[in-house]
Amino acid sequence: MNELPKVELHLHLEGAAPPAFIRGLAREQGVDLSGIFDAQGNYAYRGFVDFLRVYEAACTVLRTPRDFGRLTRAVLEQSAENGVIHTEAFVSPDFCGGRDLGAWREYLAAIREAAEEAERELGIGLRVIVTCIRHFGPDAARQTARCAAETAGDFVTGFGIGGDEGQGSKADFAWSFDMAREAGLRLTAHAGEWGGPDSVRDALDHLRVERIGHGVRAIEDPALVDRLAEDGIVLEVCPGSNVALGVYPSMRDHPIERLRKAGVKVTVSTDDPPFFHTTMRQEYDALHRTFDWDEGVFRDIAATSARAAFCDAATRDTLLERIGA
Template sequence: MTDRHELAKIPKLELHLHLEGAAPPAFIRELAKRRHIDLSGLFDEQGQYRWQGFAGFLAAYEAACAALKTPQDYHDLTLIVLENAASHGVIYTETFLSPDFCGAGDIVAWRDFLAAIEAAAESAQSQSGIVMRAIVTCIRHNGPAQARKIAACAQETAGHFVTGFGMAGDETCFQPCEFSWSFDAAREAGLGLTVHAGEWAGPDAIRAALHDLRVSRIGHGVRAIEDRALVAHLAENGVVLETCPGSNVALGLYPRLRDHPVARLRDAGAKVTVSTDDPPFFRTDMTREYDGLAQSFGWGASDFAEIARTALDAAFTDAPTRAMLQKRLEEACPNQS
């Protein structure tokens, strides 16, 4: 199964998507122009995002966020992102939202931004059937004190739409234990927990995240492959890895997709899912991700059906939504359930 059109039609569940990181360059460029914000250095000659290395990517990401000022901006962005995801067969997406960018951590402002995003998600669901849930996300390099403010925002808005709490940002800053208060607060609010780990830091970072933050999912987590005992632990305990192969290759973590450990992790019994992370920054989408996996590892319909089931089981959502998504998967792939 290597035909791009057929791959696009496969129903997909994406658990690792940053909303601002999914903003099309043209959308950010137009907002910046309207507000007289000079972001000329952010784009290359083709109008795509320009960055170099992980630090450069983080800087480019935050520069793009400077153009996003109002709840209406986030409403419009959400509609565009979900429409694009649905065109690649995504039926469910969990999207990282950070109050750091939506109101600077102020709970009143956060509520306004969140309401706009949720309204757009409801519109997208009625138009294309895609379901969105939100993972409130603190930014690691902003420090533990700021993370507490973000956790408070998560606590105050936990519910049908806000279903998870996580942490992104520079993995080399601070230790997981310094954020335990924030994750404990989110856990008490009934939120699912995930954290970026094992991307730029090694296996010990994953172990620390599991021990100190007690998460059920790890964002990326691919460097677990360097520790056979850790992979066995992940498999035995059902820890789900939100792998983003295209992102890892674009950032230079692995030279080619065929060198990516996603297939080896899966073969070893670890639960893996597939996501795009920040698709326009990494020139990817869910169809490209699936095409790359098919080409590099020979994955076919049964493999992708298993990936979808793993994502559904790990999703931070309610039982009725899970049952509805399960039905959609069974209808689309009746022989793969």
């Protein structure tokens, strides 16, 4: 299963930064970030809120378009090593020029240049999902949505929301999602990770998304599970992340197999892989060991991911051909 072509739909570009990469930038800039690493050099945090703190601290040394270009290359190299042939990365203008449109264009150009180089050399494609940060508030989200709308096209293909689910409500961000939708962007939202089933329902009702980031706590509401299955809503499931952060105590307790058997379209991603000590190969290994998924299941998962990808039809057809769907 490890060598099967993989499609990843839920990856935070900054959150995928290898710790060594961030430490290297910190040394170059003379910044002391020792407090966010453990003795082994890994990211160190306690719980979800502290994870957000460490994440944002690591982002403080990602200061220039060149930094993001180097980051993109490093992340795509790791993904390609794990058999990923297409990835969709959440990128936030909050961390790329402070939501200034001119600065965002410069950061985006650097990311795209690195992505195109990686596609030529490594055979991995990248698309960007511009992401607003929930705990930064609705006003900041509107600025982020403007950055997304003004750069929408064949590379920036989606819009989403991440951050602390305990802050505000989904309805507060409806304006931003409406702007992104009008610009032709496809929509996803983090929900059903720390928020319960109601957070998933709110994302569907107020933001009108076609994919849900995580969404696993929908399992607590059978009627919602039925709705997801009937409406073909795709869940971007990150099992290793959910276990590492304590959403579920173990892989055996994770609901991905129950959701799949209920007819929900599930996919597999790593979220913020170095934070959770995972890779796409490790996710596949864990699912094979825990649920006895075979090659046929994993090919179905990859095909579901390709069909749900925020890309053009020609790219999708190429992905399905490479997957062998």
